[in-house]
Amino acid sequence: MRHPPRSVFLAATGAVALAASVVVPVASAQGAAPACTVEYSVTGQWGTGFQGAVTLTNNRAPLTGWRLTFDLADGQEVTGGWNAKWSQSGTEVTARNESWNGSLGTGASVGAGFLGTSPGSGPAPAVFRLNGVTCNVDPDPSAPPTDPTGPPTDPPPAGDGRAPALHVNGNRLVTADGTPRRLLGVNRSGGEFMCVQGRGIFDGPVDDAAVEAIAGWKANAVRIPLNEECWLGLSGVDPAYAGERYVDAVKQLVARAEAHGMTPIVELHWTEGQYTGNSAGCSDVHATCQKPMPDARYSPSFWSSVAGAFKDDQAVAFDLFNEPYPDRATSSAADAWTCWRDGGTCPGIGYEVAGMQDLVDAVRGTGAKNVILAGGLAYSNDLSQWLTHRPEDPAGNLAAAYHVYNFNACASESCWDSTLTPVAAQVPLVAGEIGENTCSHGFVDRVMKWFDDHNLSYLGWTWNTWDCSSGPSLISDYGGTPTAYGAGLRDHLRALAP
Known part of the structure; x- marks a missing residue:
């Protein structure tokens, strides 16, 4: 099958500046830079509602599509958002790039925001993953470099059963x-x-x-x-x-x-x-x-x-x-x-x-x-x-x-x-x-x-x-x-x- 033209996959990099209130600090690097860094903030609160924001920075090879995932605890739920396609399954929230901001070069950042509901003052997310790679953590200097679409050197978990010869x-x-x-x-x-x-x-x-x-x-x-x-x-x-x-x-x-x-x-x-x-x-x-x-x-x-x-x-x-x-x-x-x-x-x-x-x-x-x-x-x-x-x-x-x-x-x-x-x-x-x-x-x-x-x-x-x-x-x-x-x-x- 012929493939879509490359322009389908490539879009201009975009970044949105976001005001910060309760900010999750980025872990400091002692060696090589983390594969990605994420800053999370709650930029507004009212009753049982709140507004959240993330700023994602890619520190590795350029990406033409990104998927950020994190967990919201204590019954927090995303109800809508901007600058990303937001969805939630259980506690896991996923933000996927829009067609116009999927390109993320080395060192480039992109921001996105969302609206949510919360029955209480739930804690901020602790772990963020970009295309399956954990952000805000120093990489193991002895480990081989990872591919931006997922670490191919990870051992595959056991599945439902091996395919037959x-x-x-x-x-x-x-x-x-x-x-x-x-x-x-x-x-x-x-x-x-x-x-x-x-x-x-x-x-x-x-x-x-x-x-x-x-x-x-x-x-x-x-x-x-x-x-x-x-x-x-x-x-x-x-x-x-x-x-x-x-x-x-x-x-x-x-x-x-x-x-x-x-x-x-x-x-x-x-x-x-x-x-x-x-x-x-x-x-x-x-x-x-x-x-x-x-x-x-x-x-x-x-x-x-x-x-x-x-x-x-x-x-x-x-x-x-x-x-x-x-x-x-x-x-x-x-x-x-x-x-x-x-x-x-x-x-x-x-x-x-x-x-x-x-x-x-x-x-x-x-x-x-x-x-x-x-x-x-x-x-x-x-x-x-x-x-x-x-x-x-x-x-x-x-x-x-x-x-x-x-x-x-x-x-x-x-x-x-x-x-x-x-x-x-x-x-x-x-x-x-x-x-x-x-x-x-x-x-x-x-x-x-x-x-x-x-x-x-x-x-x-x-x-x-x-x-x-x-x-x-x-x-x-x-x-x-x-x-x-x-x-x-x-x-x-x-x-x-x-």
């Missing part, structure tokens, strides 16, 4: 004891673009609470898009978000998904290779957009490294390449499918291509037997010649990947009947992305029904708080509140759950 049996994905497993879940976008744009590793929180919220929809799978230059730590990517730090963050997210019983699908999304032909997403040689095919220079190395990292964990599935479109670079379907499988010098593509066979070989060369997914042409929307051109897999654990949106060419039951049914009869078929840009769910309802009727897998795009008409986005916050579009997937997954 998977393998292919005929046209089904099955667990070690032969039990069939459909993959039903969501995509968690961010790892493919945040790092290469120098803005972090993930878009929004990926801590245990955030992953638990996905599981709360009764999802049993999470697809995790990745960037090859960030994983390999290539030059041009900020080292704070690349190489070992990036790999560790991905491993942490995979572990959290498994701890909550969800199958992680790690997927190569953005790759190197300069392409300026038909439907080019960018002219950059670096991995800053979707390219028509993976590149021979780095993509096999990426998969050798990823497979080496997860080869002892067959609960992890590998999706070789997000949305191939060599068919846009050439008018010959035969040439496009040959390019897809064999790579090399492909018509209309200026760099040397790694074909699907190259990537399968890279994975299997490590000894990894994990399930592999391979999407077809037309942004993975065309599987018409997938069986004819499918790569050889010595492990016998190859599945077909498919993407479908309301604006795709193959977006009807008749097309699915003619092109998907023959593939699904021979190999497992996983719709790694389903969605629509209508801020509704009429189309995905049809997709889910067809895939349910054929006992197939599907995952919604995407678990990110974007505009559902430009994303599309399943959620309006990382607690799992669905958009009008996301409500269809959430309710359907919950209805299917045992």
Whole structure:
């Protein structure tokens, strides 16, 4: 799926000066500065009402979205506010940035205020967290730096149960004891673009609470898009978000998904290779957009490294390449499918291509037997010649990947009947992305029904708080509140759950 333009995520930094009365002092730093500092004050009181204010300062890498949380005690409740989107669950209060003040550079501050009710004179909050990171406390000087979207080096808490190891049996994905497993879940976008744009590793929180919220929809799978230059730590990517730090963050997210019983699908999304032909997403040689095919220079190395990292964990599935479109670079379907499988010098593509066979070989060369997914042409929307051109897999654990949106060419039951049914009869078929840009769910309802009727897998795009008409986005916050579009997937997954 193409992503919203970067301007959707970037907004001008704003700061509001607030008068202070009862101020919570910031802890003094003895070493390095705290990751963030927060000043809290009660700026007015009357009867059972009061007015509160916070001033948040970010002392680490720049942020393009912030979420401040703290607890109000003794029955205090937030009733409204300004300069942030305020909400409360139990005692926990959350303030999320508005669209215009989400950008918070290093050393920048932003202020927000709220109105509340209190049956008495409750104490001021003691602990504040910015995107899951505790503020006003000196960092451990021996600890590695943390990512602004959440500390990837934190050990993942235990969840509801580990995801099972998977393998292919005929046209089904099955667990070690032969039990069939459909993959039903969501995509968690961010790892493919945040790092290469120098803005972090993930878009929004990926801590245990955030992953638990996905599981709360009764999802049993999470697809995790990745960037090859960030994983390999290539030059041009900020080292704070690349190489070992990036790999560790991905491993942490995979572990959290498994701890909550969800199958992680790690997927190569953005790759190197300069392409300026038909439907080019960018002219950059670096991995800053979707390219028509993976590149021979780095993509096999990426998969050798990823497979080496997860080869002892067959609960992890590998999706070789997000949305191939060599068919846009050439008018010959035969040439496009040959390019897809064999790579090399492909018509209309200026760099040397790694074909699907190259990537399968890279994975299997490590000894990894994990399930592999391979999407077809037309942004993975065309599987018409997938069986004819499918790569050889010595492990016998190859599945077909498919993407479908309301604006795709193959977006009807008749097309699915003619092109998907023959593939699904021979190999497992996983719709790694389903969605629509209508801020509704009429189309995905049809997709889910067809895939349910054929006992197939599907995952919604995407678990990110974007505009559902430009994303599309399943959620309006990382607690799992669905958009009008996301409500269809959430309710359907919950209805299917045992």
